[in-house]
Amino acid sequence: MQKPNLQSQYAYALFIYSMGYLYSIIYAPSISIQFDSTSTSINQIHESCFVSTDNIDFSRTRGENYYIDIMDPEKKNQIKSCAVTFWSFSHIVLYMLLGMFSPDLFTETLLVGILFELYELVEYDCHDILDVGFNTAGFYIGHFISQYMYTSL
Numbered sequence: 001m002q003k004p005n006l007q008s009q010y011a012y013a014l015f016i017y018s019m020g021y022l023y024s025i026i027y028a029p030s031i032s033i034q035f036d037s038t039s040t041s042i043n044q045i046h047e048s049c050f051v052s053t054d055n056i057d058f059s060r061t062r063g064e065n066y067y068i069d070i071m072d073p074e075k076k077n078q079i080k081s082c083a084v085t086f087w088s089f090s091h092i093v094l095y096m097l098l099g100m101f102s103p104d105l106f107t108e109t110l111l112v113g114i115l116f117e118l119y120e121l122v123e124y125d126c127h128d129i130l131d132v133g134f135n136t137a138g139f140y141i142g143h144f145i146s147q148y149m150y151t152s153l
Helices: 006-032 038-046 074-082 084-100 108-123 130-147
Strands: 049-052 082-085
Touching: 006 038, 006 108, 006 130, 038 084, 049 084, 074 082, 074 084, 082 084, 084 108, 084 130, 108 130
Parallel strands: none
Antiparallel strands: 049 082
């Protein structure tokens, strides 16, 4: 498989970012206010913690509205000890895809990630400054994979 040219990499990046934006800013908040069983199940995934620790308070890196529209104070309190939330993991996956399909765009993706965190801060107060690190890790994992995807046989 041949590595995509730069124009194609920008197109892939635009598509991947668009899908991530639509899901996280449009779809996810809309299901958080629905109460059918499917929406409740999906919302529980959105509010899940993948890696937790009692030693560090992660709430200082996150906005007050990290889980958009969450009302339960106990769930809001759980994010304090959660190092990797569903949303953190989604950043890793999103940027892994960017690293795989747009491997020459690290600087651009880094800047977009920082700007998006600022957007989340200003518009929704749902940011997490650690996401920039998760983005970088995901991009390099994808970039590593892309080196094997685009080698000539």
